[in-house]
Structure formats: structure tokens, C-alpha cells
Amino acid sequence: MPSVEAGLPSPADIAKGFAEGREESLADAFRHWSGLVFTLALRSLGDRADAEDVTQQVFVSAWRGRATFDPATGELGAWLTGITRHRIVDRLAARSRDHRNAEAAAGLAQPATAPEQVDDDVVDRVLLADELAKLDDPRRTILRLAFYEDRTYPQIAEQLALPLGTVKSHVRRGLLQLRDRLGEVNGDDASR
Incomplete structure (x- = not known):
């Protein structure tokens, strides 16, 4: 049943449609949870562009891996939060590698x-x-x-x-x- 305040289906309906592969449910999921995903990424990374990239990567990963999501065993929001944490860790690791490479290059240059x-x-x-x-x-x-x-x-x-x-x-x-x-x-x- 659609929620009155947001004009979106309920989180349970979104999750069910998402698991079934309905593209409109992906759009609904993005509207419903992208703010949460973006906020988690921004707080962890401190960079708006990185947070936007992570947000996009989370929803792309979730859609591609939707076959592993079971709405009967968990909530879509929690599942997306888990994917978000993994993407944040990936981004932080990439930053660390970039920093090490820059230091190594600086060491070679001097x-x-x-x-x-x-x-x-x-x-x-x-x-x-x-x-x-x-x-x-x-x-x-x-x-x-x-x-x-x-x-x-x-x-x-x-x-x-x-x-x-x-x-x-x-x-x-x-x-x-x-x-x-x-x-x-x-x-x-x-x-x-």
C-alpha cells in the first residue's frame, strides 16, 4: 500500500518489487534510501563527490546483486546499508593506495x-x-x-x-x- 506522505510504495512493497527485478522498484528504492546512503558515505568520506560516487555504486551493486536479497529474511534498507559500508571501505582503501603511491613517487623524485x-x-x-x-x-x-x-x-x-x-x-x-x-x-x- 503506498505511503501517503512520500507518494511511494511501502518499504516492504519496494523490497518485494526490487527482489522480483521490477525497475520501478529500483527507482523507488533510490528515492527512499539514497539520502541515507549518501549521508553515511559523506560522513565517512568527508567528500561530496566521493559520497555521490559511492551512492551510485551502491545502487548499481544492489541492482546487479538483487538475486541475493530476500525480503523475507531482512529489510532492503539494512541490506543497502551493508553494501554502503563495503563501498565506503573500498573507497577508503583506494585513497590509501593513492596516498602510498603519491608518497612513493615523491620519494623517487627526491x-x-x-x-x-x-x-x-x-x-x-x-x-x-x-x-x-x-x-x-x-x-x-x-x-x-x-x-x-x-x-x-x-x-x-x-x-x-x-x-x-x-x-x-x-x-x-x-x-x-x-x-x-x-x-x-x-x-x-x-x-x-
Whole structure:
């Protein structure tokens, strides 16, 4: 029976429709619980853009995994809260990796002693890490997962709750963007 104040079906009706795969129930679930999911993410992450991304990832993950939700054994709101916690942990872990990578790159960029000869591979790695850090998410995260953590595209798509085609597009566009940016940094030196 629809709730009078919000014009939405009851949480139990939303949960039942969600479990049955009715798309209108996904929209109802988003209207009903996205505020809660966003607030949890914002309080934990302290960044509005990250909280918005997490909110989107939660509902995409929930919809894809709806077959594992049973309205008879639990409430949809509680289930979504659990997914939210996992996505927040994933985002915090990604931040931690980004921070460690930035520190490692900074450590490589500041040699303890002035070497007579600079290793070109080290310079290239530092330059690449610096340019990668300038990319926006999710492209930066996708490229790091693909090339630093050696994840496959399907693994990345599953971890970030993104369509496989989106992951592939981000990798392709990210590589093109890095190529263009590195070409500018190197002055488009063809002899390199």
C-alpha cells in the first residue's frame, strides 16, 4: 500500500518489487534510501563527490546483486546499508593506495644524494605516476587497478560496480589522455 506522505510504495512493497527485478522498484528504492546512503558515505568520506560516487555504486551493486536479497529474511534498507559500508571501505582503501603511491613517487623524485646519472626508467615511472594522479576518478582508479594491481577488466568492473564497456572505455580514453599529456611534457620528442 503506498505511503501517503512520500507518494511511494511501502518499504516492504519496494523490497518485494526490487527482489522480483521490477525497475520501478529500483527507482523507488533510490528515492527512499539514497539520502541515507549518501549521508553515511559523506560522513565517512568527508567528500561530496566521493559520497555521490559511492551512492551510485551502491545502487548499481544492489541492482546487479538483487538475486541475493530476500525480503523475507531482512529489510532492503539494512541490506543497502551493508553494501554502503563495503563501498565506503573500498573507497577508503583506494585513497590509501593513492596516498602510498603519491608518497612513493615523491620519494623517487627526491634522491638522497645527487646522482651523476639519472635512470631514465625511474624518471618515466615518476612522470607517469604524476600524470596518472592528475586524471579524474574513476579513470585514475581504473588505470591503477589495471596496471599497478594487474586486475582484469571484468575484475575491475565487478569491484567498482561499473559496466564492462565503461571500464574498457575509461582505460582506452585514459591511455590516450596520458599519451597526450606525456607528449606535452616531453615536448613531443620523437627521438625518445
